[in-house]
Amino acid sequence: MLYPLYVWKDKDSAYGARFPDLPGVFTAADELNDLPAMAQEAAETMYEGEAHIPEASSIEKWRDMADYAGGFWMLVNIDRSKINTKPVRLNISLPENLLRDIDAFAKSHQLTRSGFLAQAALKAMAQ
Structure with a gap:
């Protein structure tokens, strides 16, 4: 699922990034190309064992907010199947x-x- 990722870079620092749709998920990388993998790892860590992972929204929802001034946006594919969420018991019928x-x-x-x-x-x- 494609999530908007807000990215910034301060002088003499790594790229910092956060997901507005995934509160508490922050990441950083020295190279911009490394951000998607680091973002996946951060999402897996933050939501491990949770029952619900928030859905992705569009960049338009966030881009005009003051908290997201001075950086830029990326769409990052987060593979939600790799996030170990809380198991749910179910009842199914099979032959x-x-x-x-x-x-x-x-x-x-x-x-x-x-x-x-x-x-x-x-x-x-x-x-």
Whole structure:
């Protein structure tokens, strides 16, 4: 998901950056090209174990605010699937033979049923 990232650079310092949509997520990098990776890492750290990650807004929502004067904006793709959020219990129904096959496959790959289903869902959505 593309999030607006506000970037600034003071003389003799690294680039600083923050996400208005992700309160508390700040990052820095010596090279501008390194900011997207550093931003992903900062978002993962800040929201690890949280149940909700705020949605992205547009740059237009923020650009005229005084807090964001003197810098510039970037759109940064934050891969929300890499953020380990709080697990949620759910109840689903599957054919018995499919569930048996899932459990056997998961066990043979040292996974839990939930871990396997989560990986399968992420893989399917990435295609």
